[in-house]
């Protein structure tokens with residue numbers, strides 16, 4: 540096949556406005572270590588919606604292509620292209636990838652923490668009018684840079700699952716890694732009932748928690764959380780005090796051994812501190828904004844709490860997310876997280892639908908008309 544020189548793309552040109560269908564150029568040559576991929580599936584993440592609306596923005600980065608959870612089939616390689624495990628990548632292979640890192644900065648070399656790479660390249664952190672143009676998910680053909688950590692995907696893991704592993708699932712698995720082991724039979728609270736919160740509920744259940752409590756909204760999301768392993772669900776519409784009281788009631792007055800924030804509302808900090816048990820652990824994952832309500836440091840001290848942050852995920856977390864789906868394909872109704880796939884020209888409507896919480900995870904298959 541001849542290698543395409545441009546791709547159709549749904550481009551964000553102004554925050555809050557419909558995505559524009561455009562033809563975007565592709566790099567003239569594919570560098571060694573890079574690959575050109577025909578996207579088979581892109582799933583939308585909450586971050587895509589926040590960037591679209593302008594709640595999260597990167598000055599000077601428009602026009603930009605959204606989408607950072609995707610998988611596809613390799614249509615060209617630049618030579619010496621291998622995956623993160625050193626396996627050679629060839630035309631026709633199905634791959635997914637974690638964002639690119641430089642391998643040279645302080646975080647990459649001294650800290651060995653790819654998530655803190657000073658030149659970390661997420662799909663959307665790329666203007667669509669400068670090379671290499673098309674590195675995000677809402678495209679027909681995507682340029683996967685040499686620095687992006689690629690992975691050949693096992694056939695048992697569906698496209699939608701593998702796409703979700705690219706951000707949502709790997710973020711959750713990293714958070715559990717940061718928390719330390721889930722003690723068998725312990726009590727876990729998951730704050731937030733979006734895609735990450737629901738997935739985290741399932742992970743807590745599968746990891747051996749005795750009681751899993753989902754805290755979130757709206758009601759249909761809480762019902763979904765219960766289908767993914769929550770023993771109880773608490774609607775945050777009742778307010779902080781009622782939420783905390785209900786958690787204490789469900790945990791014999793002790794609170795939860797582990798509380799994970801996948802919500803990011805200003806109240807998550809004080810609520811988490813109040814509902815965590817003595818010597819419990821809190822993992823902050825969803826608080827992307829700068830402002831949170833103050834937490835009671837005296838309580839943190841008195842209960843000897845451990846509070847840790849967790850930032851997205853790297854290739855290690857991505858690999859573990861893929862293996863998690865491979866290990867537990869039947870344990871939860873994973874497919875219920877995803878909407879029916881639509882073509883690229885409907886991506887804009889899907890972004891809007893997700894912003895209204897009408898869908899948990901929209902699915903774009905650019906091969907569809």
Ligand SMILES: [Zn+2]
Pocket residue numbers: 640641642643644645646647655656657658659
């Ligand atoms: Zn780096």
Ligand SMILES: [Zn+2]
Pocket residue numbers: 584585586587607706707
């Ligand atoms: Zn994301």
